[in-house]
Amino acid sequence: MKISLFGYGKTTKAFAQRFGNCDIYDDHFTSISKDEFGNTLLPPQEFNPLKSDLEIPSPGFPNDHFLIKNAKNLSSEYDFFYDAMPKSVWISGTNGKTTTTQMSYHLLKHINAQMGANIGIPLATMDANANLWILESSSFSLFYTKLAKPEIYALLPITPDHLSWHKDFKSYENAKLSVLDRMNENDVAILPKKYENYPTSAYIISYEDEYELAKKMEIDIKKVHFKTPFLLDAIIALSIEKIILDRCSYEFLNEFEIEKNKLEEIYDYQNRLWVNDTKATNIDASLAALKRYKDKKIHLILGGDDKGVDLSSLFEFMKTLNITIYAIGSNTNKIINLAQNANLQAYSCEFLHIGVTKIHERLKMDEVALLSPACASLDQFSSYQERGDEFKKCIAKLH
Numbered sequence: 001m002k003i004s005l006f007g008y009g010k011t012t013k014a015f016a017q018r019f020g021n022c023d024i025y026d027d028h029f030t031s032i033s034k035d036e037f038g039n040t041l042l043p044p045q046e047f048n049p050l051k052s053d054l055e056i057p058s059p060g061f062p063n064d065h066f067l068i069k070n071a072k073n074l075s076s077e078y079d080f081f082y083d084a085m086p087k088s089v090w091i092s093g094t095n096g097k098t099t100t101t102q103m104s105y106h107l108l109k110h111i112n113a114q115m116g117a118n119i120g121i122p123l124a125t126m127d128a129n130a131n132l133w134i135l136e137s138s139s140f141s142l143f144y145t146k147l148a149k150p151e152i153y154a155l156l157p158i159t160p161d162h163l164s165w166h167k168d169f170k171s172y173e174n175a176k177l178s179v180l181d182r183m184n185e186n187d188v189a190i191l192p193k194k195y196e197n198y199p200t201s202a203y204i205i206s207y208e209d210e211y212e213l214a215k216k217m218e219i220d221i222k223k224v225h226f227k228t229p230f231l232l233d234a235i236i237a238l239s240i241e242k243i244i245l246d247r248c249s250y251e252f253l254n255e256f257e258i259e260k261n262k263l264e265e266i267y268d269y270q271n272r273l274w275v276n277d278t279k280a281t282n283i284d285a286s287l288a289a290l291k292r293y294k295d296k297k298i299h300l301i302l303g304g305d306d307k308g309v310d311l312s313s314l315f316e317f318m319k320t321l322n323i324t325i326y327a328i329g330s331n332t333n334k335i336i337n338l339a340q341n342a343n344l345q346a347y348s349c350e351f352l353h354i355g356v357t358k359i360h361e362r363l364k365m366d367e368v369a370l371l372s373p374a375c376a377s378l379d380q381f382s383s384y385q386e387r388g389d390e391f392k393k394c395i396a397k398l399h
Contacts, residue, residue: 002051006067007058007394008041011036011077014122015056023052025067053121056080059118059140063165063241076144078135085148088133089240092142092176093156095285098232099258100156101136103237106256107249108132116140132244137165143175148180149262152243153202154190154236154310159284188243190236210235217242223250229288232260247279266395272363274395276370278388282307285313290321297322297367301355304329304375304387311335314374315342324354330379351380352387 003019008026016022016039023037025044033041033070044067046122049055055071068074078129089366091101098119105115116126117135124136126133127132127267139162158173166172179190182203190213191198207213214221217239226234234256240247264276275293280286281304290298292308302325311331318325325346327335332350339346347353359369377387 001053004047004052004055004071004073005039006055006065006071007061009058009060010120011122011124012056015077015080018124021225023047041043041363047353048260054080057144059099059138059144060165061140063143074144076148077123077161078117078141078145078148080139081126081128082148084128086128086130086133088135088150088177089152089154090137090150090156091156091236091242092139092283093154094138094159094161095280095288096156096229097136099218099262100154100233100236100277101134101255102254102259104154104240105134105232105235105240107253108134113367132186137179139172142178145178147178147182149184150187152188152190152240153179154240155190155192156232156236157193157284157295159285160309162307163205166347167172171313172310192238205239219248220250223248225254226291229285230261237301255350261385263277263292264388266392267396268398270365272365272367272369274369274391275371276388276391278377278384279369280374280392281376281384283309283311283374286314286372287317289370290317290323293368293370294321297324297364299324299326299359299367299369300377301326301328301349301352301359301361301369301371301391303331303335303372304373304377305329305379306331306334306375311338311374315344316337316343318344326358328352328355328380329375330371331375352390353394356398361396 003022005022005024008024020038023040024039024041025047029043031042040313047067049070049072054073054077055318063308091097101119112130113134114126115134118138120135128368158176160169180198180200183200183355187202189202190205193206193208196204214235219238224234242248261279266274267282280289300323319342325339326349327346328349332348336348337344348360363369373390377384
């Protein structure tokens with residue numbers, strides 16, 4: 001079988017390393033060559049659909065690329081590994097899916113569960129002999145998946161994101177909901193209340209918020225130590241544990257540590273509060289951060305690649321806050337215009353270090369400096385982690 005891989009990313013690299021003898025097409029390849037595993041690296045124009053038996057794209061590979069349009073046997077890694085996949089839990093949504101996946105793994109790793117997919121461990125490197133796969137599932141992977149399905153699907157709220165890839169919110173939402181079309185009556189779906197009537201054979205547990213879900217699942221929310229926005233993640237993780245093991249390990253869950261780059265609180269040499277929320281790459285994540293600090297004066301660093309999303313609803317919310325905005329990234333001018341229209345004070349900084357310097361000049365003891373960009377980082381950084389690291393370095397240099 002001749003397998004063609006589209007895009008030379010982490011997923012396809014792991015696949016190619018495991019199986020070898022693949023043809024890999026990427027826009028960065030200008031000539032034909034080989035990698036160390038015997039795979040052929042080719043420019044996209046070399047693709048011949050008649051000589052390819054299976055095409056697997058890297059999850060974020062553009063769905064309007066001519067390789068996708070010319071593929072005759074397109075499949076996702078989820079579909080490819082489905083026959084070998086053990087029972088699985090898929091976790092998706094716009095915000096919180098990484099934390100929910102990590103919390104669920106924390107609660108279930110003792111039963112030989114494995115965690116992977118969008119969280120950075122490709123399916124090609126996961127153990128098919130594990131008892132359970134817990135997969136953080138991106139809208140990109142779900143868009144390309146047509147056959148595979150989980151036994152449990154946990155969906156966090158869906159809000160606009162990745163619209164430049166999906167083209168519109170409905171397509172993004174449909175990718176997240178498409179899993180339900182393939183689930184059967186023995187499967188369970190935990191869904192936001194707005195989707196409780198979605199036509200699926202799965203047993204639906206719907207929720208308005210974390211409190212309603214806790215009540216439905218008979219979870220004692222007072223025993224959970226996490227605060228918003230992580231409280232919903234924790235309740236969903238406990239719900240998954242309860243469905244599988246019929247118990248709730250409150251004390252063990254409370255030992256879980258939130259990863260860096262999400263509402264990570266830092267104090268500078270003057271003991272002033274700075275918050276690294278660089279992983280907030282969309283409106284909903286930034287809204288959660290703003291709500292957490294709504295009782296303080298907020299100095300907000302905002303901007304980057306907005307992925308085609310209209311940020312005006314974020315500015316509508318910010319009208320209710322005592323806030324100053326420091327615009328950075330490729331959409332700096334757009335943010336300044338939105339701030340002016342909302343009658344909010346804003347500074348054009350363009351670069352992160354300039355934003356930090358301007359805040360340093362104004363920040364008082366009882367206020368908060370918040371990096372919660374509502375945008376992706378790739379216009380100026382290699383990743384959101386690099387953006388967070390730069391933010392912390394800038395704070396360390398203050399004097």
